[in-house]
Amino acid sequence: MPELKHGFKIDTAKCDGRMHCMRTCPTHAIRVKNGKAHLIPELCIDCGSCLGVCPSKAISATTISLAELDRFKFKVAVASPALYTQFGLNDTPAHVGRALLDLGFDAVWEYAADIELVDRAITDCVKKWPGPFPLISDSCPVIIRLIQVAYPSMIENIIPIEVPREIAGREVKRRFSQELGLRPEEIAAIYITPCQAKSISILQPAEESKSYLDGAVGISEIYNDVLYRLRKDTRKLKSDTQEGLMDSGELFHWGNPEGEFPNLSREHYLPLTGLTDIIKVFNDIERGRLTNIEFLECHACRGGCNGGNLTVENLYVARSKDLRLKAKMPQPPPEFENEVARRYASEDFSLRGPVKPRSMAKDVVDLRERVMRRKRAEEILRGLPLLNCGLCGAPSCKDHADDVASARTEISDCVFLSKARIDQLRKVYKKGPRASRG
């Protein structure tokens, strides 16, 4: 397997080793040794929980900046519906679209069509699916990675339908290379993303295929530039000449990146947001329950993509904007309906590659050795205080026991077992008075 890439990086120079990230990580993928945090790449599911809690601002998302797009001849923005909920109540999607053009994009893609297409593909798939149920949505990359890492037996429940942003990327390349006589690689399809997880899913899709998109720019990255343009007199923007592209944001089923599935029956369709709740439901599914549910739409961020960690607006304010946009949504024009019908008949929406369970480092040893390690870990755990203080550098005593049993660390890292460890920690964490403390 190629080296796993992740949607953020830890800046070791900035890291003060204060363990907020380690304690918040839902898959226990972070260790803090010698005062510095590091990642166990196989366990990280790119949820981004660590990003927001770092008091030293040492963890940052690896999205791309607008400047990096200059190598392309034609740049197309595929904006997540979440983008349009970030601004004032009177800022219409058309205004936001204009601002994107003024920012340097050559076109703003009518992404609502791709979402509508995937909506139909999912509804069809659910109706024809022989089992196992429930099917689980794949548009949130964190959910796919969570299943790969922690629920390998549920891989078959992932809906085998490509995500809307990839369908959009494919069509962007096809359409504009045809219209403009450019090669597909001269055209940039750039996702405006509410989270770093989608950026990593573009860099390294979980199904091990290549993304149609060329990168993702975080909403927070362009927020100020867009806001500035919204507050200027918009009529004077040079992009006003491109009226045909203006209304690309009007037709979303707001908030839900995969639409609202009007054709799935209410009692068999369950939308879920927030990792904690999703993990609870996944535990039930793994025990063979919830088989009467046909489709679970899961988003790792609380409140869905409007609550993504690269959004700027408070989730609840964004949601109220979302409701306003939904209420004002115009009836789709016939051209839109025709285009959707035409594309639905001619395009393939199936997921390109199978998603496989992520191979863990422990797979390299045989079952007998794994059982031995487990027994060793249990033995070691009995000697630990079970306080989960984290001073050993692992998030819980159990993780420390597992690390020791697999020879990844020394048992003496536990302060209860070794006085020297306290002296060592004192040295690592003894610093002069600091300008700011979180």
Added chain:
Amino acid sequence: MGGELLRENFQLQGRNFDKAGEISSEIKVILKELGIAAACLRRAVIVAFEAEMNVVMYADRGTVTLVLTDKAINLEVKDEGPGIPDIDLAMQEGYSTASDEMREMGFGFGMGLSNMKKNSDEFCIESEVGKGTSVFARILLDSHA
């Protein structure tokens, strides 16, 4: 069937619905930590869960024993309960003696025993009315990789 690698015993409490599923969850965690292949894990957890539910629904108490060998996951479930008068009938899909109350709680659709059998490579059940029931299920490790 290969050397025994691991043996774990679990106690089950009858009619304790809010805790129902905890033992199969524990078994799941153990097997998952040991890196058991996804398909086997799924089958073993379904069998463990159905067994646990049967004990919780009908019996006073019971035990689950998980025995892992190089080749298979074995689950032995024994309970002290009413027993099953007609095993062939009980094994049929949809046959259930669950009370309305149990059904309202979402249990007892008569799929338990047949589901356990479907998800095992070897399955046997013995029961004595008035004493209890014991179930043995084996899931081979390499058959569904």
